[in-house]
Amino acid sequence: MDKIALGISLLNGELKAAAFGKETGVPAGVQGGGTGDDLAGLGAALRGLVDKTGAAGKPVAVALAHPRLTDQIVDVPPVKGWKLERLLQRRAQTTKAFTGQAVWSRQAALPTKRGGAAWLHVCPKTVLEQLSAACAEAQVQLVRVLPTTAILASHLKTLPLAKDEVAVLAAETGAMTTVVVGRKDGRVCVGRVVRSNWNAEAERVGVDLTRSIGFAEQQSGLTVSSVWLFGAGAPAQVGRMEALLKLPVKLSPVGYSPLYWAEQAAALPEPEDGNLISMATQQAPQRRRFLTLTTMLLCVVAAMTAAAVSVVEVTRHHELQSIALLKEKMADLRSQQRDLQQAFDELEQMRTMTRVVSGEKLPPAPAWLLGYVSEAAPEGLVLTQLQIARTNDFWTVKLAGAADVGTNPPAVFRAAYQSLTNSLATGPFHLAITHSTLARAGEAASAPGAASEQTDAMEAAEKEPDSFVLEGVMR
């Protein structure tokens, strides 16, 4: 929180302000006049004070004593956190002595006979809204509204009390008297504002103090041992009060000044100060600044996100367009490729056809072989069959024949057959003999190492004696 520049006391309509110098921090007092309990004209009065102190735009703190600002000691169960807050909220709303919504704050209280307790300051929400509106009108930021009882509870810490001693501290707050009963640690068992002061009605104040003491002792089971007075007229009332209260009555060692409440409003330490302004409201400016900054950052993040996503989208869009173009081009290329392939295939077919038609004519191997065999066939052999056929790149040849009539000696037949095979294998045809069978009555000769062929030859010999079969290939 920013440093408070202006402390204001608004004690039952009596307005005073203490401005703190920038360098010295020493307060300079300003009298603001009265506003009445209804706070009418508070805005104008505050504006005057702000103009005089030059505190416009700065944080201000208010010490408030108001007839409708009340204090309550309430019993609390042993709960903490939000549960306790909710409980106190209900208690504040149900025990308030006015109509309309209440705002409240709490401070530590002395335990009662029944257990733990909290000290509630309860104020009408409208009063706080009037204060806020007046501060806004005066262009200052209201960050603190402290009940005078809360300031007085802090005052207890300055009294020379023993550790467990319970004392009454009464202070003049304008036309009224603020009273707290508590210990040196600041915890109280009673806090109230009496509607009179000792300057005007000392007896009445005495009676109220006596009642407060009795109530406090009844509530807490403790004994009040001293009474302390604070205020402009306090020194004159010590003896009188002592007589009325039948207790030692002393003056507070804290020096009184007319700006005491305004100064304390600004200077009181923050923790559990009884501030009626919520933490959320106190931190509203920082939060607004933080929110602005965060919003800007979020805007930057959003802008960067939008930019990144846009870049991605644009890239993607371009790539999709490029893909579409590429697909068109690919379709065109495929079509060209097909056409070219067709042209190639057609040309290849033309080449093949041309090669087949215009290439070398097949040699007249059948005629040649037919002629050659008639010349090469030796005496003693008769050819009975000649087959020659083109298979792929070869000519397959099959010759079959038999021994001429009268070629009885096997050796002659064998020699003739040998001569024929030699002529075919070594002659112009270079016939590669793949199978040859020579069958002679009563014997069989075949290519060496071929048992199956030998069997064939024997069978052939049985069927047709003195015959041969010759098979081969040639280019």
Next chain:
Amino acid sequence: MSAEQNEFVGWIPQAVLRTALVRAGMVVFCAACLGLVYWSLTVHLPPVNREMRAAVLEESRLSDAVAGMRLDLKPGPAEETRARFKAAQAKLFQRPEQFRAWQTQIRRKAASLALEAKVTLEPAQPYPGAEAKLAYTQAGIEIAPLAATGPTAKEPAYYRLVNFAQALAGQGRQWDLVSLTVEGNSNSVQRAEAVALLLSAPKEAK
């Protein structure tokens, strides 16, 4: 502790809830922004990148292939091939009259050598490797010797067959003698059969 506006939502103070909601909203917003960027970069864009890369590669491959084919398909050699093809085409059997003329020619040749030739033509079939441009017709020629008269009277049937085979071989390239089977005895022919392949233009090409 103060409580200017200590409203509760359930057990939670309204201010705390509001702050938490605002912060959660900011976190959600930032997370959404980051998520959007992440989704854009890792989910939305990569498939298109991949498709693009694949398309570029495919296009490049096709371009190279087409360019290579264009280079290979030079106009000069292609025209030469076409010219040779046309010249070759002219040599083929194209009309039925040509087949009939060929059959007649074979029979005449055989007759001149005192042989009887029966020619049988089978249906045309596509020529392997040049199916669109070339067909072949297998012709079976059954040859049987006749009683010889005149100048060939003294020649054995075998020699007449040799002559006939040589005469067959001396013809043009549009047909080839691919098979010959002869059965008989010493210098005699009982039966002979030849097979010739006649090259023709396929029906579609006609």
